[in-house]
Amino acid sequence: MNLLYFAHVRENIGCSSEQMSLPDNISNVGELMSHLRAKGKGYQSAFENEDNIRVAVNQLYVNFDHVISEQDEIAFFPPMTGG
Amino acid sequence: MMKILVQEHNFDITAEIAGLVGKRTDIGGIVTFTGLVRDFHGSHKVQKMTLEHFPGMAEKQLETICKTAQERWPLLGGTVIHRYGQLFPGDQIVLVITLCAHREAAFEAASFIMDWLKTDAPFWKKEETSGGDHWVEAKKSDSLKTEKWQK
Structure with a gap:
């Protein structure tokens, strides 16, 4: 999986992306x-x-119960504040 | 078709309108909205704003929003430009232009695009102020504005 972080999520974690294998459980x-x-x-x-x-999984908004797979790009971020 | 751009550099409203209209004579009205960086947040002075975005997804979301607007109103064209990077008070952040035969549709579509963009397009503002740096928090009133269009 490719994980992406934006805004304060990125700042707290300390990086903007990381690769991770999907744990079995x-x-x-x-x-x-x-x-x-x-x-x-x-x-x-x-x-x-x-x-x-x-x-967002593969650039589409999803809920927390969305099923993920090894090939997914998963992005975590706060509510949007553009405009 | 609407033109969608996510860019770091500034935009020129006059040039954008001219590019959209060209030699067309069927356009009855043009509505534009320009969002600027305010120099205050509550009682604090804003010195700088950094706009972060999700490249790829930001464009995709703006396209979806514009497509929805085109399905709901008889738009003859339009443009959405959203900037990212470092901005200062007075700088332009976002531009929405809608072209229609009649004004109501142009006003409504522009308002719809702005409301949806604020809650659905992946951009985040960080302000540097006299009271410290902070990420701007999403407003409940903005989500309500987006919801109102779902009726």
């Missing part, structure tokens, strides 16, 4: 988020408030 976005949260303090603060996290 993880099937959807929400589970991936819990898995990432356990990786350290930065990840923990990035995903602290789930209401403030939006996710």
Whole structure:
């Protein structure tokens, strides 16, 4: 999987992208988020408030129950503030 | 067809309108909206704004929004330009132009595109202010404006 982070999620984690193999016990976005949260303090603060996290898989918005696969590009970011 | 651009450099409204209209004489009205960097946020002075975006997806989302607008209103053309990178108070951030035979459709479509863009296009603003740096928080009132178009 290719993981992408934007805005404060990127700043908290400390990088804008990373490659990761999909762990066997993880099937959807929400589970991936819990898995990432356990990786350290930065990840923990990035995903602290789930209401403030939006996710796009292969550049399409999805919900946390969206099923993911090894080939996916998964982006995590806060609610958008453009315009 | 609408022109969509996500770019770092500035844009020229007059040139954009001229490019859209060309020699056409069937256009009854042009609505433009330009968003600028404000120099204040609450009681703090804004010194600089950094706009981050999701390359690829930002363009895709703007295309989807414009396609929806074209399905809902009889647009004769239009342009959406959104900038990214470092901006300063007074700088232009975003441009929406809609062309129609009649004004109501042009006003409504421009308003729809702006409302949707604010909540659905992957851009994020970070402000440097006299009170420190912070990511701008999404406003509930903006989501409500987007929802109102879903009726």
